[in-house]
Amino acid sequence: MPPATPGYAHSPAYGGSPSYPFYPGYPPYANYAGVPPVPTWPGPGYWYPGYSPYPGYPGYSPYPGYSPYPGYPAWPAWPGYPAHWQPGSAAAPQRPRDNYQVMLGIIGLICSGLALLAGLGSLVLAGITVLVTSTSRSTGTFYPLTVQSLAYTCAGLIGGGFCLYHSIRSLLGKPSHVLKMPPFWIFLIGYVVTLAIGLVLQATHQAVAFLPATTVLIFLTAIFPALTLLALGLHLLRQARWSTSWRRFTLALTSGATMGILFASLLELSATLLLAAAGSNFNLACLNDPSNPVCQTGTKTLLIVLAAVIAPLVEETVKPLGVALLSGRLTSGIEAFILGMSAGIGFDLVETIGYISMGYSDWAHVALVRSGAGLLHGLGAGMVALGWYHLSRTKQRRLRLGFACWLYAVLQHALWNACGSLSLLPEPVGPAVQSWQLNLGFISFGLDELLILLLTIIFLVLFILIVRWLRAHYQEPTPASAGAADSSSGRLAAVGV
Incomplete structure (x- = not known):
């Protein structure tokens, strides 16, 4: 004074x-x-x-x-001390609302409502397939569709419900808590135990003796490795000064499991139809069974192009689109990478559950080979989201860095799919890959499956190196806190997709 x-x-x-x-x-x-x-x-x-x-x-x-x-x-007002409102006095001045946040909150309400409706429709479809399976005993035809419908149901109802909750809180100006997860080894132990149960059931020919229990195990073998990856990333980045909120994490995870899956499916279906129209000998039945004798060499070549070229380009571009909406508000490259990885994990959960259910009679084997799918989609989407961050928040070399991040994700995905498509190559490579097997007594692996397991180890090493590099080069200018995660300069509505 x-x-x-x-x-x-x-x-x-x-x-x-x-x-x-x-x-x-x-x-x-x-x-x-x-x-x-x-x-x-x-x-x-x-x-x-x-x-x-x-x-x-x-x-x-x-x-x-x-x-x-x-x-x-x-x-006048003393610097650094805001005036406090007392009851009975004139109206207190209100902080102006963030129009961008309000817009995203409204989009979140609309998209989360659509996700809830899609989840309800998937639940009805799952009920119909369960009824048809129980009456016709045609498990092999309808069980994969049932499990896939349940995966869409969970993505729509659970993800859409949480996004609706966060969107309403965002419009009301309520902050969101900082994202924290349990130690990664908890999820890793859960995955090992679940996989061991599956292998024991398979060895005793009880893998599909009780389909409800099999469905639960299939879901767990897809969820546990994905959450292990995310928790490991948070653990390795714990010393860096950064934060993100549960609201943004919910947006990223749900957008990958819904919008990413929807857009990728539509674009890949369009590309498949174009290939079928361009190739006179292309048979759509070969999509589900490439080993069918009707599938000629030209058809298999188009399938390789679809798997190793078109699918990586499409999927790595659309998976983190929900995170791209937040690029202008992200506080650091670390936050961009973690949210992108969350979107990729959401995509992976739905896709992996579908792949395991298609090989449900040998589901533990398929789940083991798919252990690295969370790394494939999570690391790829994280790199693409980091590229979006460079394009929107940096000035130096942003085009080169953004394109390099996207190109890495595409090449990584193309290499993975190419290893899985070796059996489609013409003679003598294709038949040799199909005939070679490594028998371990209780389980056997083909050459293409061993290559995928090897890629899983390589991707894990790359993931750790990339995370360490992020920890050294990207940090927030100030220490993160619960209030800073959704402060007036950084708070953002969760967009449920």
Whole structure:
């Protein structure tokens, strides 16, 4: 508080003597204490922590022959201390709403509603397939469709429900908590135990003895490795100063499991139909069974192009689209990578559950080979999201860095799919790959499956190296906190897709 002017230094309000000091040519003012104070600036009901409000005083009534003494103005707000609203005073000033946040909140409400409707439709479809399976006993035809419908149901109802919740809270201006997960080894132990149960059931020919239990195990063998990867990434980045919120994580995970799957399916279906129209000998039945004798060499070549070229280009582009909406608000490259990885994991959960269900009679074997799918989709989508971050938030070399991140994801995916398509190559390579087997007694692996397992190990090493590089090069300028994750400069609505 600044020192009082000489005319106020001895007033009762400052603990001085009750008499007013003499001014040249003026008599003393004896009783100053009865002057009523004027409310503090900027209006009634405001105070400042640690400081008494300076009231301000009106001008004095003029004496005969003299002009009035001007009043002392109220002291303005003290820097660094906001005014606190007191009940009964005038309306407090409101912080202006973030139009971008409001827009995303509205989009979130709409998209999460659509996701909920899609989830309900998938639930109805799953019920119909269960009914048909129980009456016709045609498990091999309808069980994969049932499991896939249940995966879409979970993505729509659970993911859409959480996105709806966060979208409403965002529109109400409510903050979201910082993302935290249990240690990664908890999920890793869960995956090992689940996979061991599956292998034991397979060895005893009980893998599909009770389909409801088999369905639960299929879901767990897809969920546990994906969550292990995400928790491992958070663990390796724990020393870096960064944060993200549950709201943004929910957006990323749900968008990958819904919007990413939808767009990829539509684009890949369009590409497949174009290939079928361009190739006179292309047979659509070969998509499900490439080993069918009707599948000629030209058809298999088109299938390799579809798997190793078109699918990587499409999927790596559309998986992190939900995170791209947040690129302008992300606080660091680490947050962009983690949210992109979350979108890829959401995509992986739905896709992996579908692949395991298609080989349900040998589901533990398929789940083991698909262990690295979370790395494939999570690491790829994380790199693409990091590319989006460079395009929107950096100025130097942003085009080269953004394109390099996207190209890495595409090449990684193309290499994975190419190893899985070796059996489609013409003679003598294709038949040799199909005939070669590594028999371990309780389980056997083909050459293409061994190559995929080897790629899983390589991708894991690359993932750890990339995360360590991110930890060294991308950090927030200030330490992260629960309030900073959704502060007025960084808070963003969760968009349910």
